[in-house]
Amino acid sequence: MQKKQVMVVDDHKHIRQLINDILRKTRRYEVVPAISGEACMRKLHEQPIDLVLLDIQMQGMDGLETLKKIKQFSPNLPVIIMTAHGTIERAVDSMKTGSYDFLTKPFSSERLLVTVENALSASALKSEVQDLRSELKGKYTFSNIIGQSGVMQDVFRAVEKVVDSDVTVLIQGESGTGKELIARAIHRHSKRKNKPFRPVNCTALPESLLESELFGHEKGAYTGAANRRVGKFELADGGTIFLDEIGDMSQPIQAKVLRVLQEREFERLGGNSLIKVDIRLISATNKDLWEEVVAGSFREDLYYRVSVFPIKLPPLRERKDDIPLLAEYFIKKYSERESKTIQKIDSEVIRILSGYHWPGNVRELENTIERAVVITNTPVLTVEDLPPHILAIGRESVVEPEESLPKWIEKLEVEVLRKTLLEYEGNISKAAKKLGIGRATIYRKAKKYRLPISR
């Protein structure tokens, strides 16, 4: 076990010496002496300290003042106040300022050791609780989900709200924004965590197969059903079922799913016994599900059932401050897998990654980093490790100054148009909208400067 660092702040040498001898004898503590409040503060900035023993009556900055400074610097650092006879009231004041305990001089070595031990174990407990809380509040990460941007912090808070209950969650977001990751995180932190999490992708299967995937079938239910099959609703019993791309579900299946949600029971295809299930439903879609309702392709009653608690995952281009952290995370992940040591990522790389618009969101960023880590043969990731289309858009424009303003403006204009057209894959309408100018203008300029446009 590592020795704990205890700082002893007292202006009397013999007291420092005495405490030093008692603590060191146990071999559990290192003692860091300080002769004044000023020295204490300086040393706190210089080295890690686990506990402070602080004399209340000192020359210069006195004990209470020092205590205030310590608490400002490190609110959770435990401090034990040492008082002499007659200063008991000040010791009480010190407790109000946040000292953990106090010792009245003279004290026995046992009393000292017990007080120190208690203070350290209370502080260890407190920091464990705080670790747990900050994992839940997910400073920048919430069970492998990275996000320091305000919008992702909102998502973490939303997740925190739903983990304790069985509320039905709908996660909406573009492809690759992390919908499945969120669904799994909710399950993992819920009371159902020891029961199954069963994802079903509603797009991947044709209607008839999806139906038996969800509800199962009896032997001979249809041609080719040689054996009984247990469906995902049944397999998820006690746990969570995740309906991915729920917006792509056909109307007949929507009706059946609605019934399960209402009755919590169903029959296997070709079967006639009712199966009861206890499930939590999380669904995800990259569509605007309400628009599907308006368009008549998604049942309104099912919409209300599945969207009780909606969580919106913003596209990566709307939370660019997450990019450096995500890049770092994926570099670590893939360099470990590839057994490579990547010590550094070129700052130009981060700039380019932040300048790109990531239509494939976090998945695209992850794939880009994976590829870069695989191909690089130096310990530094550089722009050479990035694919050309990302370089072309993400690169800061380096428009060299020209001798005249009109020439300079023209050069800038070409650069802006080129970047925007690349970003929208040559789509004139989208580029025009982004730049706030007419389609005809873009078309004319693109012709003039020979920029890529699609027809």
Ligand SMILES: Nc1ncnc2c1ncn2[C@@H]1O[C@H](COP(=O)(O)OP(=O)(O)OP(=O)(O)O)[C@@H](O)[C@H]1O
């Ligand atoms: N915030 C994040 N932190 C770390 N990894 C992330 C984050 N968001 C997404 N990822 C990673 O990106 C990839 C895509 O995430 P996921 O499969 O959850 O997205 P999705 O929204 O379900 O995409 P699709 O709609 O295409 O199914 C996964 O490898 C996931 O681990």
Ligand SMILES: [Mg+2]
């Ligand atoms: Mg997905």
